[in-house]
Every structure is written in C-alpha cells, then in structure tokens.
Amino acid sequence: MHFPRLDVDQIRIRPIEKGGSDRKFYRIRCSPEQTLILVKYNLEREENRHYVQIARFLDEREIRVPKIYFDDPAEGLV
Numbered sequence: 001m002h003f004p005r006l007d008v009d010q011i012r013i014r015p016i017e018k019g020g021s022d023r024k025f026y027r028i029r030c031s032p033e034q035t036l037i038l039v040k041y042n043l044e045r046e047e048n049r050h051y052v053q054i055a056r057f058l059d060e061r062e063i064r065v066p067k068i069y070f071d072d073p074a075e076g077l078v
Helices: 046-060
Strands: 012-020 023-031 034-041
Touching: 034 046
Parallel strands: none
Antiparallel strands: 012 023, 023 034
C-alpha cells in the first residue's frame, strides 16, 4: 500500500534476530537488488517514539542514518 511500485508477489520478509529497546527488525526483500528494513517498536517505551524524529534530525545535518520511507507512530512501525 505504501510502496505501490513493488511487486507484492516477489516480496519476502525475514526476521532479523537482533533487536534492541523492545524493537523487532525485519528484512524485506523486494527484488534481488532491493531490500528494506521494517522496524516494529513497542509504544510503551518512550525512547522508541523518538526514533524517527531523531533520524530525520540527523539526516538534515547530513549525518548518515538509514533513510526512512514511511512511519506509522500509531502502529509503532518504521
């Protein structure tokens, strides 16, 4: 829905075993040459709510951080 150019039939999702601060990470393989990382975080941990805001702040200052394509703070998804 948020990435309409991706072929849904080719998408593969695998958990990344290491997480942190009550976050879970998943590698989404869209094609052999394109992958994304999905982060699902626990809304009860205050610091998790600031992850996107901090990443955007650092990016604006040209500090390398992962690019954020989409976030849903109500669901705890990045």
